[in-house]
Amino acid sequence: MPNNIIVGRRKNAVARIYLTPGTGKVTVNKREFETFFPDQFDRQAVMSPLVTVEMVDRFDVNANVNGGGHSGQAGAIRHAIAR
Numbered sequence: 001m002p003n004n005i006i007v008g009r010r011k012n013a014v015a016r017i018y019l020t021p022g023t024g025k026v027t028v029n030k031r032e033f034e035t036f037f038p039d040q041f042d043r044q045a046v047m048s049p050l051v052t053v054e055m056v057d058r059f060d061v062n063a064n065v066n067g068g069g070h071s072g073q074a075g076a077i078r079h080a081i082a083r
Contacts, residue, residue, distance in 0.1 A: 013068030016078035017070025022060030024040060028077070042074040049082040 004019045026033040026046070028035065037043045046059045050056045 006052070006080045006083050008076045008078070008083060010071035010079055011068050013072035013076040015063050015065040015073065017064075017077060017080040017082045018062040020060045020062070021058065024057040024060065026061045027063070028073075037070065037074060039070065042061060042070055045071075045074045046077045046081070049078060069075030 005017060005041050006015070006017050008015045028036040033043065033046075036066075037046065045055065048060075050059065063080070065072075065076055068076070
């Protein structure tokens with residue numbers, strides 16, 4: 001059971017993330033993080049809030065994202081993590 005369900009938005013993209021204590025595993029729409037975001041810039045954008053507070057390996061992120069393009073979806077996930 002997820003501890004926190006958080007919504008983030010950017011442009012036309014809406015992301016709902018489930019943040020749980022864990023080892024730093026990130027999945028997006030039930031796919032591996034690197035598979036969903038092949039572009040390094042998008043991966044860095046998603047992880048930037050956790051990198052800033054040095055908690056990359058302390059939480060697992062399971063994101064469901066709809067709408068927009070890859071950049072907007074990455075921004076929506078980043079917004080949700082930052083909240």
